[in-house]
Amino acid sequence: MVVSTVEKPHPLDPYLRVARLPHIWCPGCGIGIALGSVMRAIDKRIKEGTLKKENVVFVTGIGCSARSSFYVNFDAAHTLHGRAIAFATGAKLAKPELEVIVVGGDGDIAGIGGNHLLHAAKRNMDLIVLMITNFVYAMTGGQVAPTTPLRLYTTTTPHGNPEPPLNTVRVVSSLNANYVARASVTHPILIEQYVYRALGMRGFRFIEILSTCPEVFGRHIGIRDPLTLYNHLRSKVVVKQSPSIEESDLDWERGLVIGEYLIRDNPSYLDRVRGRLE
Amino acid sequence: MIKSFISGNTAIAEGAITAGMRFYAGYPITPASEIMEYLAEKLPRIGGVAMQFEDEIASINAAIGASWAGAKSMTATSGPGFSLMLEALGLAVITETPLVVVDVMRAGPSTGVPTKTSQSDIMQVRYGAHGDYVIPVFAPWSAQEAYDLTIKAFNVAESLRTPVILLSDAIIAHLWESVLVADPGEVEIINRKKPSVPPNLYLPYKPDDDLVPPMAVFGEGYNVLVESLVHDERGFYKQDKTTYRNLVNRLINKVLSKIDSIFEVETYYSDDYEYLLVSFGSTARSALAATRALRKSGIKAGLLRLKTLWPLKLEVLEKYCGEAKKVFVIENNTGKLLYDIERVTEDSKAVSLPLLDLEIPEPKDIVEGVKKWL
Numbered sequence: 001m002v003v004s005t006v007e008k009p010h011p012l013d014p015y016l017r018v019a020r021l022p023h024i025w026c027p028g029c030g031i032g033i034a035l036g037s038v039m040r041a042i043d044k045r046i047k048e049g050t051l052k053k054e055n056v057v058f059v060t061g062i063g064c065s066a067r068s069s070f071y072v073n074f075d076a077a078h079t080l081h082g083r084a085i086a087f088a089t090g091a092k093l094a095k096p097e098l099e100v101i102v103v104g105g106d107g108d109i110a111g112i113g114g115n116h117l118l119h120a121a122k123r124n125m126d127l128i129v130l131m132i133t134n135f136v137y138a139m140t141g142g143q144v145a146p147t148t149p150l151r152l153y154t155t156t157t158p159h160g161n162p163e164p165p166l167n168t169v170r171v172v173s174s175l176n177a178n179y180v181a182r183a184s185v186t187h188p189i190l191i192e193q194y195v196y197r198a199l200g201m202r203g204f205r206f207i208e209i210l211s212t213c214p215e216v217f218g219r220h221i222g223i224r225d226p227l228t229l230y231n232h233l234r235s236k237v238v239v240k241q242s243p244s245i246e247e248s249d250l251d252w253e254r255g256l257v258i259g260e261y262l263i264r265d266n267p268s269y270l271d272r273v274r275g276r277l278e
Numbered sequence: 279m280i281k282s283f284i285s286g287n288t289a290i291a292e293g294a295i296t297a298g299m300r301f302y303a304g305y306p307i308t309p310a311s312e313i314m315e316y317l318a319e320k321l322p323r324i325g326g327v328a329m330q331f332e333d334e335i336a337s338i339n340a341a342i343g344a345s346w347a348g349a350k351s352m353t354a355t356s357g358p359g360f361s362l363m364l365e366a367l368g369l370a371v372i373t374e375t376p377l378v379v380v381d382v383m384r385a386g387p388s389t390g391v392p393t394k395t396s397q398s399d400i401m402q403v404r405y406g407a408h409g410d411y412v413i414p415v416f417a418p419w420s421a422q423e424a425y426d427l428t429i430k431a432f433n434v435a436e437s438l439r440t441p442v443i444l445l446s447d448a449i450i451a452h453l454w455e456s457v458l459v460a461d462p463g464e465v466e467i468i469n470r471k472k473p474s475v476p477p478n479l480y481l482p483y484k485p486d487d488d489l490v491p492p493m494a495v496f497g498e499g500y501n502v503l504v505e506s507l508v509h510d511e512r513g514f515y516k517q518d519k520t521t522y523r524n525l526v527n528r529l530i531n532k533v534l535s536k537i538d539s540i541f542e543v544e545t546y547y548s549d550d551y552e553y554l555l556v557s558f559g560s561t562a563r564s565a566l567a568a569t570r571a572l573r574k575s576g577i578k579a580g581l582l583r584l585k586t587l588w589p590l591k592l593e594v595l596e597k598y599c600g601e602a603k604k605v606f607v608i609e610n611n612t613g614k615l616l617y618d619i620e621r622v623t624e625d626s627k628a629v630s631l632p633l634l635d636l637e638i639p640e641p642k643d644i645v646e647g648v649k650k651w652l
Contacts, residue, residue: 054498075497077343078507086339090303093327094348094349095347115333
């Protein structure tokens with residue numbers, strides 16, 4: 001029996017391409033929680049009149065998180081693996097009134113796209129980058145990712161991962177970004193708050209969102225049940241009001257510290273470009 | 279119309295400005311860098327953006343993003359950078375993004391001889407990216423033509439919603455010549471088609487009769503979907519054979535159906551030649567000098583110069599080659615255009631004169647090469 005998945009309107013339906021639902025994400029995947037929180041933040045900005053719907057552009061690369069551009073009812077681009085930030089930079093510079101939001105996984109944003117991430121942050125480029133970290137390459141079936149914990153067995157580290165995880169929060173904070181935060185799908189309200197704040201700012205705004213992947217990462221760490229994995233991540237997450245960069249390492253023993261690491265209002269790339277010929 | 283004494287690289291930059299290009303992204307590379315340097319000075323003064331990115335990959339992806347934000351955009355590079363851009367070239371193909379990519383050829387493989395010329399990228403610009411596609415390639419032989427063909431490249435890119443390659447080389451890049459630079463309104467400038475339907479009826483990849491879909495861009499309320507996956511008319515990813523075939527065939531046919539306006543050649547001594555020299559780009563200058571020298575020594579030589587290197591209108595090549603006793607393919611590489619000429623000539627009629635020179639080939643080398651076969 002086919003059961004309709006859209007029986008009555010959802011409050012976020014105006015921001016979704018409802019015709020494309022159901023989405024491809026696995027049961028227990030955290031991306032939907034993250035995207036829902038992002039939509040609520042956008043909704044709040046649109047309703048209060050500080051953001052125009054037609055100016056919102058989602059730019060994504062390739063990967064599970066990148067599929068977000070399929071489902072959002074905004075201008076959207078599903079581009080190349082790793083290149084979303086570069087594409088987004090071109091779009092923003094060509095039409096500065098756009099609010100360009102990049103969504104991607106940690107492999108997409110910090111792995112193959114790492115160079116673009118560095119340079120966008122260095123420029124304080126007027127973009128929002130949401131990096132959904134699931135600690136593994138999930139779409140391709142479970143290979144080691146930039147954020148995979150040390151010693152973990154993955155399909156390409158069958159003898160254990162010899163590399164410590166990349167602390168992208170520390171990397172981006174060391175550059176000229178105006179906003180750096182880490183959130184978690186275990187705390188959706190905070191995702192919404194951080195994205196809401198970022199939408200009201202200028203310059204480069206980076207939010208890492210820790211997420212659950214029971215299907216692939218869960219299999220690697222022996223927790224395949226979505227709820228158990230969710231609660232496991234929740235037990236590791238430590239919420240701090242003003243965390244220091246020093247405690248931002250992805251350390252599963254001491255806790256994964258989420259919070260707003262950096263908030264400042266430095267002139268953005270566009271501000272600096274605009275001033276040059278005057 | 280202003281007569282300017284400028285280099286081929288500057289002529290490309292000026293041609294792009296005339297065509298309406300307002301977004302340039304690039305990464306330094308010899309012998310193409312002057313294009314970016316010139317535009318970095320000039321574009322911001324006319325409301326455009328010229329930006330140096332962290333690499334060629336970022337450059338072409340940013341140019342594609344800018345095109346989707348409504349700007350005519352361009353990037354320029356040389357062989358090594360072009361190799362890095364290939365994945366995104368495919369992105370521009372499948373997303374039907376108007377874009378001009380300039381490849382100023384230098385000697386390879388790899389780092390090769392950065393400051394010296396070559397014509398060895400002609401296969402890379404046609405076939406380099408993965409997947410099936412056809413994109414136009416234009417090859418100027420003078421600074422004036424670098425200007426003119428850049429404008430044509432933009433007009434084709436915009437009207438067909440496709441990336442277009444302008445294939446220059448180190449000789450044309452640094453050759454200073456008088457160039458007639460047009461004033462606004464003096465040359466035809468084509469802009470992409472806009473949708474004529476409201477957003478709720480708009481399908482981003484539904485073509486008109488000319489196989490080209492009208493293009494809404496970001497910020498216009500059309501909920502544009504830029505999709506790198508194989509997609510249907512809505513831009514929705516589809517894995518079935520019918521959607522795949524329809525899309526790939528349409529992307530190719532929208533270009534091939536316009537071949538009469540894309541494909542251009544120029545001929546010299548075409549009335550009564552017995553021996554035909556075929557060449558393109560800077561090497562065609564030497565081939566023309568060689569043709570004249572052969573004529574002086576009583577040999578009825580003619581020259582066919584290709585301004586368009588892809589796609590080729592084989593009937594045209596067939597016609598000119600058919601009238602010759604022998605066809606000499608003169609190119610500054612190991613012999614690549616040769617394959618196309620062999621396709622349109624009977625066995626052993628086409629002779630390869632691969633010059634593999636680092637400078638502009640000497641006409642006397644061409645004359646000697648031809649005379650060996652007479």
